[in-house]
Amino acid sequence: MTYSVVLERLPAESTSPADIHIRQRVYIFLTRYGLIFSINLLVMLLGAVNYNNSLAYALTFLLAGLFMVSMLHTYNNLRGLIIDTAPADPVFAGQQACFPLLLDNRQGQFRPAIDFQIQAGSKKTRRSKALPVKINSADVGGDTLQTLNFYIDTVKRGYLLPGRIKISSTWPIGFFRAWSYLHLEQACVVYPCPLGTKILPEQTRLDGEEQSGTGIGTEDFIGFKQYRVGDSMRAVDWKAYARERGLLTKRFSGRGTKKILIDWQQTSHLGNVEQRLSQLCLWVVEAEKQGMQYALTLSANDNSQFDNGEIHKHRCLKMLAEYGLN
Amino acid sequence: MNILKKYLLTFRPEILWLTVGISLAVLPHSQRIPAWMTITFFSLALWRLQMEKKMTDDLVKPSLLVRFSRQLLMLIIVIGVFASYGTLVGRDAGVALLILLSGVKLLELKEERDYYVAGFIGMFLILTNFFYSQTILSAIHMLVTVTVIIVFLIGLNDRRDFVSSRKQLLLAASMLLQSIPLLLILFVLFPRVDGPLWGLPKDAHAGISGLDDEMSPGQISQLSLSDEVAFRVEFENAIPEKSALYWRGPVLWYSDGVKWVGDKNRTRPEPVITQGSPVKYTVTMEATDKNWLYGLEMTASPPEQSFFSHDMQIISRSPINMRKRYELSSFTQFKLPANSTEELERALQLPQGYHPKALALAQSWRKSQKNSREIVNSALQMFNTQEFYYTLTPPLLLDDNIDQFIFETREGFCEHYAASFVILMRAAGIPARVVTGYQGGSINPVGKYLIVRQHDAHAWAEVWFQDEGWIRVDPTAAVSPARIKEGIRNALPDSIIDIPLALQNSEMARNIWRKISNNLDAINNRWNQWVLGYNNKRQSRFLNHIGFKNIDWRGMTSGLFFLSVLILTFVALHLFKSRQSQTDEARRLYNKFCLKLARCNIKRENSEGPIDFAKRAGDQRKDLVDDINRITALYVASRYQDRKELLLSLRQQIKTFRPARLTRVQTSNAPV
Numbered sequence: 001m002t003y004s005v006v007l008e009r010l011p012a013e014s015t016s017p018a019d020i021h022i023r024q025r026v027y028i029f030l031t032r033y034g035l036i037f038s039i040n041l042l043v044m045l046l047g048a049v050n051y052n053n054s055l056a057y058a059l060t061f062l063l064a065g066l067f068m069v070s071m072l073h074t075y076n077n078l079r080g081l082i083i084d085t086a087p088a089d090p091v092f093a094g095q096q097a098c099f100p101l102l103l104d105n106r107q108g109q110f111r112p113a114i115d116f117q118i119q120a121g122s123k124k125t126r127r128s129k130a131l132p133v134k135i136n137s138a139d140v141g142g143d144t145l146q147t148l149n150f151y152i153d154t155v156k157r158g159y160l161l162p163g164r165i166k167i168s169s170t171w172p173i174g175f176f177r178a179w180s181y182l183h184l185e186q187a188c189v190v191y192p193c194p195l196g197t198k199i200l201p202e203q204t205r206l207d208g209e210e211q212s213g214t215g216i217g218t219e220d221f222i223g224f225k226q227y228r229v230g231d232s233m234r235a236v237d238w239k240a241y242a243r244e245r246g247l248l249t250k251r252f253s254g255r256g257t258k259k260i261l262i263d264w265q266q267t268s269h270l271g272n273v274e275q276r277l278s279q280l281c282l283w284v285v286e287a288e289k290q291g292m293q294y295a296l297t298l299s300a301n302d303n304s305q306f307d308n309g310e311i312h313k314h315r316c317l318k319m320l321a322e323y324g325l326n
Numbered sequence: 327m328n329i330l331k332k333y334l335l336t337f338r339p340e341i342l343w344l345t346v347g348i349s350l351a352v353l354p355h356s357q358r359i360p361a362w363m364t365i366t367f368f369s370l371a372l373w374r375l376q377m378e379k380k381m382t383d384d385l386v387k388p389s390l391l392v393r394f395s396r397q398l399l400m401l402i403i404v405i406g407v408f409a410s411y412g413t414l415v416g417r418d419a420g421v422a423l424l425i426l427l428s429g430v431k432l433l434e435l436k437e438e439r440d441y442y443v444a445g446f447i448g449m450f451l452i453l454t455n456f457f458y459s460q461t462i463l464s465a466i467h468m469l470v471t472v473t474v475i476i477v478f479l480i481g482l483n484d485r486r487d488f489v490s491s492r493k494q495l496l497l498a499a500s501m502l503l504q505s506i507p508l509l510l511i512l513f514v515l516f517p518r519v520d521g522p523l524w525g526l527p528k529d530a531h532a533g534i535s536g537l538d539d540e541m542s543p544g545q546i547s548q549l550s551l552s553d554e555v556a557f558r559v560e561f562e563n564a565i566p567e568k569s570a571l572y573w574r575g576p577v578l579w580y581s582d583g584v585k586w587v588g589d590k591n592r593t594r595p596e597p598v599i600t601q602g603s604p605v606k607y608t609v610t611m612e613a614t615d616k617n618w619l620y621g622l623e624m625t626a627s628p629p630e631q632s633f634f635s636h637d638m639q640i641i642s643r644s645p646i647n648m649r650k651r652y653e654l655s656s657f658t659q660f661k662l663p664a665n666s667t668e669e670l671e672r673a674l675q676l677p678q679g680y681h682p683k684a685l686a687l688a689q690s691w692r693k694s695q696k697n698s699r700e701i702v703n704s705a706l707q708m709f710n711t712q713e714f715y716y717t718l719t720p721p722l723l724l725d726d727n728i729d730q731f732i733f734e735t736r737e738g739f740c741e742h743y744a745a746s747f748v749i750l751m752r753a754a755g756i757p758a759r760v761v762t763g764y765q766g767g768s769i770n771p772v773g774k775y776l777i778v779r780q781h782d783a784h785a786w787a788e789v790w791f792q793d794e795g796w797i798r799v800d801p802t803a804a805v806s807p808a809r810i811k812e813g814i815r816n817a818l819p820d821s822i823i824d825i826p827l828a829l830q831n832s833e834m835a836r837n838i839w840r841k842i843s844n845n846l847d848a849i850n851n852r853w854n855q856w857v858l859g860y861n862n863k864r865q866s867r868f869l870n871h872i873g874f875k876n877i878d879w880r881g882m883t884s885g886l887f888f889l890s891v892l893i894l895t896f897v898a899l900h901l902f903k904s905r906q907s908q909t910d911e912a913r914r915l916y917n918k919f920c921l922k923l924a925r926c927n928i929k930r931e932n933s934e935g936p937i938d939f940a941k942r943a944g945d946q947r948k949d950l951v952d953d954i955n956r957i958t959a960l961y962v963a964s965r966y967q968d969r970k971e972l973l974l975s976l977r978q979q980i981k982t983f984r985p986a987r988l989t990r991v992q993t994s995n996a997p998v
Binding site for chain 2: 033036037040044047049051052053054055056057058059061064065066069070072073076080110113139143170171172173174
């Protein structure tokens with residue numbers, strides 16, 4: 001499900017009723033330069049009154065008018081901007097999580113100098129107070145649709161919820177700052193950092209069934225099948241795709257396919273839970289890279305089937321990321 | 327042009343705009359401040375630009391030398407200003423200091439704050455110009471400079487140079503336009519307060535030229551070079567003859583042989599005996615910083631806040647340091663009795679030991695002539711028949727100025743004739759006094775009013791006769807009748823007045839020149855009345871006039887608030903509505919096309935794609951099917967297939983697409 005945040009105003013023509021539009025208030029207040037400017041105006045007014053100088057009055061009033069008009073322009077710079085969020089791709093701890101913000105300005109004029117800033121103190125990010133405050137800034141062209149990637153450093157495995165992002169702008173003349181908030185509801189899954197000293201566990205040969213399996217493996221090429229989501233990217237016949245024959249997955253015979261069980265118990269030599277998870281994570285990554293059939297067992301209830309492929313890898317890594325969080 | 331453009335592109339745009347803006351604000355001051363200050367400011371500005379270039383070249387920060395020299399520079403500037411003005415406070419010194427400080431501020435632009443502060447100083451500099459000049463030109467100068475500073479602020483906020491300079495300029499101009507209605511509302515309705523809130527600096531009104539309350543040779547002829555307006559007069563009915571237009575100013579009684587001064591005696595004048603019907607008129611007087619007003623001889627009663635002195639000057643209770651408007655009525659036929667016998671005695675005083683030849687001449691008249699009137703006539707006859715000349719550039723009088731003038735040089739301006747005449751009369755035993763003021767004026771046919779300029783300044787005499795009281799005698803008229811009848815323009819060659827040398831030879835060019843300057847003066851007069859003269863009195867009168875009777879400051883404030891909100895609402899509606907795409911040319915053009923169809927009652931629904939819409943529109947208007955299909959195909963190709971080269975023909979097609987509007991009867995038949 002995608003949902004859009006619209007700053008202050010719902011679009012006149014809802015593109016599709018399925019989309020959820022959330023209206024978000026835009027606030028506005030003086031910046032410190034606006035404050036200095038208004039004090040400046042007051043001094044000018046006193047000068048005009050004291051000297052009874054008509055053009056001094058005129059200049060003061062012109063600037064006062066400018067001050068008020070600039071407020072509308074600043075507000076207008078954010079008003080009506082539509083922001084779609086998409087879930088961030090999972091990352092390993094220590095990498096930067098990338099939250100894509102889709103800035104939909106197909107109905108608006110250019111909106112320069114919009115700042116995006118994570119609100120460090122918000123409730124949802126209290127868990128990750130150490131997050132450095134990031135300011136991203138974007139110039140949104142008129143009638144465009146553009147993506148702003150919001151990078152956040154990750155420290156810990158688990159879920160990263162950046163929480164509230166403050167969107168603000170002082171365009172055009174910096175006397176006012178308009179701002180609004182964007183709540184990123186979709187957390188980024190942060191895998192443990194793949195770290196460890198031990199090589200992959202011994203190949204596990206369990207009951208005979210798997211050994212003589214009819215199945216699919218990694219050794220001899222036996223033909224093609226239609227691509228299915230989750231198939232390993234390395235098995236895709238890219239040359240066929242280039243010839244516009246569609247996405248085909250190469251199939252290999254399973255005889256002699258390596259199967260390993262990656263087990264929590266195997267990391268008992270490491271004292272720290274996080275270190276153990278890191279070691280397991282490294283194994284999962286390694287096993288996937290080598291095209292093995294692997295399964296992850298964290299506890300009796302928390303385990304996975306033998307399998308291979310991106311989806312399986314992410315399932316396993318997610319298990320590691322979530323370990324012990326609930 | 328290209329080289330200049332390239333050169334300008336080497337600077338960061340906001341720095342350039344800021345420097346240009348502040349320089350523009352300083353420019354009008356440069357004619358008033360000492361030359362070294364102008365040079366210093368512009369060198370600093372140029373240095374800043376040069377420094378900027380270096381910084382972008384090799385990214386060096388201002389060196390220690392620069393930073394140190396800035397402190398030194400500040401010190402030098404403060405000392406320099408003190409040396410030039412003898413003070414650091416007051417209007418002139420304050421402005422000079424601000425100008426130089428803005429130059430230094432340009433040098434130390436580092437953080438965002440410095441940039442804003444520099445911009446604010448620039449705005450302040452615009453304001454200080456109005457202490458000296460409030461012409462229409464300075465108002466235009468204000469608008470231009472403010473626009474440049476807005477562009478600077480926009481550039482400052484456009485941190486990645488995303489918006490082109492042209493668009494920045496457009497935005498700045500539109501913001502300015504949107505603030506002008508607010509300016510007007512605030513200007514009209516902001517409750518005006520009278521007078522200064524606190525003491526003005528001593529030099530607040532310095533440098534105003536005009537008549538003084540003393541007279542020495544050469545003083546009035548100096549004024550004759552000035553085209554500045556002294557006052558303007560609107561007559562209720564016809565303008566009296568020029569020879570009757572004597573605008574009475576300071577009356578001078580005592581001479582020390584060179585200088586004439588007035589009599590500060592505070593007795594009340596005898597009532598004037600008047601004849602005929604009064605001339606009613608309104609005078610708009612420029613600031614003089616002196617406290618007398620000018621009125622046509624002889625004024626019936628003084629305006630508000632003023633009184634008559636014993637010699638019939640109109641004295642205001644406070645100095646005229648702003649333009650002042652007052653209504654008067656005068657009688658051109660009058661009898662001015664003497665106040666007392668003491669007054670007559672004062673009018674006979676002569677400086678001890680001066681003008682022996684003149685005294686001897688006057689005494690010889692006394693002996694040969696029977697009555698006072700004949701003596702007056704012989705003096706005038708002397709000026710008229712002997713070789714006396716009326717000139718703006720009289721020879722320098724070094725010894726006894728009266729004797730030298732009467733018996734040697736015989737070339738003089740009105741003050742020479744008036745002073746000599748009064749001395750002669752007093753020596754002959756006739757009470758006499760010098761009256762200064764203005765004589766004549768030029769009629770502006772555009773606004774139907776009279777302009778009296780500084781070059782109309784004049785001096786004449788009054789003598790006292792037993793039965794008639796004080797009588798005006800203008801010895802200048804005896805020498806140059808044209809001066810009185812037709813005004814100074816005709817009495818003196820044109821070159822001294824206001825026509826450029828190049829235009830003097832052609833009668834037509836002169837006429838055109840006069841016409842243009844008359845029109846300009848009429849505009850200026852309106853400007854002075856309505857913009858510069860808009861004070862609390864005018865405000866309440868104006869508000870009364872447009873129907874808000876007896877509105878007080880509370881009413882004005884709430885009106886102000888209400889109208890401002892109204893205007894802002896309009897601006898907001900305009901801003902929020904104009905969300906049409908600026909960059910997608912194809913869509914913009916297509917919208918135009920849809921608008922044209924909508925005028926023919928074929929409206930595109932929001933959910934309708936261009937192809938569906940074309941189909942429906944074609945069904946409705948069979949006559950337009952071809953056009954609609956062709957344009958839609960072009961639009962689809964240029965927008966959705968990204969074939970930008972088609973835009974040109976799309977534009978052409980849409981431009982020439984003129985669907986005939988069906989009449990009402992037919993549209994009602996057409997399926998909707």
